Amino acid sequence: MFQPLTWLGLGWALVRLEQTGDERWWxxxxxxxGFSLNTKYLIAFYLVALAVGLLATRxxxxxxxPWIYLASLLAVLMVLSNILWQRAHGWPFLEIGKxxxxxxxxxxxxxxxxxxxxxxxxxxxTVVWICGLWAGxxxxxxxxxxxxxxxxxxxxxxxxxxHGKANYLSAIYPTVLGFGAVRIEGWIGNAILRAAALVGVxxxxxxxxxLTLPILPVDVFIRYQRAIGFMPSAGEHQILGxxxxxxxxxxxxxxxxxxIAAIYWSLPPQDRARAVFYGENYxxxxxxxxxxxxxxxxPAISGHNNYYMxxxxxxxxxxxxxxxxxxxxxxxxxxSFEVAGRIETPHAMPYETGKPIxxxxxxxxxxxxxxxxxxxxx
Numbered sequence: 001m002f003q004p005l006t007w008l009g010l011g012w013a014l015v016r017l018e019q020t021g022d023e024r025w026w027x028x029x030x031x032x033x034g035f036s037l038n039t040k041y042l043i044a045f046y047l048v049a050l051a052v053g054l055l056a057t058r059x060x061x062x063x064x065x066p067w068i069y070l071a072s073l074l075a076v077l078m079v080l081s082n083i084l085w086q087r088a089h090g091w092p093f094l095e096i097g098k099x100x101x102x103x104x105x106x107x108x109x110x111x112x113x114x115x116x117x118x119x120x121x122x123x124x125x126t127v128v129w130i131c132g133l134w135a136g137x138x139x140x141x142x143x144x145x146x147x148x149x150x151x152x153x154x155x156x157x158x159x160x161x162x163h164g165k166a167n168y169l170s171a172i173y174p175t176v177l178g179f180g181a182v183r184i185e186g187w188i189g190n191a192i193l194r195a196a197a198l199v200g201v202x203x204x205x206x207x208x209x210x211l212t213l214p215i216l217p218v219d220v221f222i223r224y225q226r227a228i229g230f231m232p233s234a235g236e237h238q239i240l241g242x243x244x245x246x247x248x249x250x251x252x253x254x255x256x257x258x259x260i261a262a263i264y265w266s267l268p269p270q271d272r273a274r275a276v277f278y279g280e281n282y283x284x285x286x287x288x289x290x291x292x293x294x295x296x297x298x299p300a301i302s303g304h305n306n307y308y309m310x311x312x313x314x315x316x317x318x319x320x321x322x323x324x325x326x327x328x329x330x331x332x333x334x335x336s337f338e339v340a341g342r343i344e345t346p347h348a349m350p351y352e353t354g355k356p357i358x359x360x361x362x363x364x365x366x367x368x369x370x371x372x373x374x375x376x377x378x
Contacts, residue, residue: 003171006036007046011175014144018059023067030071034078041093042168049154053147089309092377096305099378105163113156116166121173122208124201129173132180145179152176214247218347221247241350249283252345252352256284257291260321263340263357264297267319271361275319276300281376282307283352284323303374312371317363324355333370335362 009032017025036043054060062068086093108116118126136149152172159168188194210216210224222242241248260277267275277292279285279302288300301312323343330337341357363370 002036002039003042004174006032006039006043007171008174008178009036010043010046010050011144011148011178014054014059014147015142017062018142018144023062023065026062026065026067026071027074030074031078033071034075037075037079038082042171045155045158045168046151046172049151049158050147052154053150054143056150057143057146059143059147092305092309095377100163100165105165107163108160108166110157110160113160113166117156117169120167120170122204122212124204124208125173125177128180128184129176130180131183132176132178135179135183148172148175148179214250218243218247241347243347245349248347248349252343252348253283253287254291255345256287256323256343256352257295257297259341259343259357260288261292261295261297263321263359266340267359271319274316275321275359276313276315277321278302279304279307280323280325303371303376305377308371308375308377312367315367317365317367317370318361320360320363322358322360324351325358330358330360333363333365334360335364337361 010029013025013029013032017023017029033043033047054062121129132145133149133152136145136147140146152169155169155172158164159166184197188197207228210221211230214221216224225244243251264272264275264277276298277285277288277300279288279300282302282304285300285302285304285307288297292300299313301307301310301315321340327337337358337360339356340359343353343355343357345353
């Protein structure tokens with residue numbers, strides 16, 4: 001959530017640097033970069049692409065100033081503990097990135113990747129940011145206005161070639177929209193044209209709003225989506241239901257926690273004292289951790305991403321509750337298992353609904369010893 005703000009903040013610092021000629025503006029640039037790197041590493045790609053863009057402009061004169069190096073040092077110091085943590089844990093960020101580039105994410109042509117950008121921003125905003133890119137190419141008033149389109153193009157190419165998700169580029173658009181808005185304002189001086197533009201924004205915005213905001217009842221939204229023939233890509237190899245993934249992922253978590261709680265409290269006391277829910281992914285595990293507290297459920301465990309690092313949390317695998325999976329796999333790992341319920345949430349993602357809920361008993365290998373096998377970074 002911080003990425004659009006911090007990428008915009010970098011642009012703001014560079015604009016102030018150019019307007020004032022004060023090289024000390026590199027310090028807030030470095031502070032913003034350091035803060036953003038601690039929330040998501042994605043901005044590192046932008047920093048590299050932006051550096052290339054700036055080197056292609058007269059702003060490269062900053063290389064002779066000490067402030068740019070002090071800013072770099074500040075950013076490094078702010079993110080140093082984060083990097084040391086990554087190193088101590090085997091660079092999980094790189095492992096997750098490799099998984100995404102090696103089959104998890106959908107491969108798209110450059111044209112398809114560009115089309116996804118227009119879908120993310122919507123038709124009206126697309127016109128504005130394209131004008132922003134154009135403004136940076138043709139007689140830009142600011143150096144930064146030329147560096148950002150270069151960065152945009154480099155990121156577009158890099159993320160597409162590396163099979164990144166199309167939304168990886170979305171944080172750059174607040175900056176480009178600003179340049180485009182200023183250029184359009186200069187073009188449209190006539191009051192009638194401005195009124196027409198405003199009407200167009202309102203009409204197209206009203207048509208696009210239900211696709212990005214949950215303002216329609218879900219059944220009405222499904223009919224609306226079918227009527228206009230629109231279904232955005234999930235960016236991953238996933239089977240979709242009637243809802244796009246960003247919307248479907250809002251359904252089913254409370255119901256999941258309630259179903260698991262009902263099964264948990266139906267166990268004999270001696271089993272309940274040892275039982276734990278195992279989530280196949282962090283969404284399932286987090287649903288239990290967030291919504292299961294008031295239902296009396298213990299913290300969940302999972303091998304997915306950061307949950308793997310938290311380990312089995314003292315559980316030995318003698319009683320585990322899990323959603324879905326292979327009975328053949330469970331027969332190999334556990335001495336017994338049974339179906340105790342079923343999860344049915346029509347609007348959730350297909351892989352989160354229509355599945356049995358199992359109670360697994362007596363893991364043949366101590367869970368602490370088996371734990372390295374459940375690691376799933378993706």
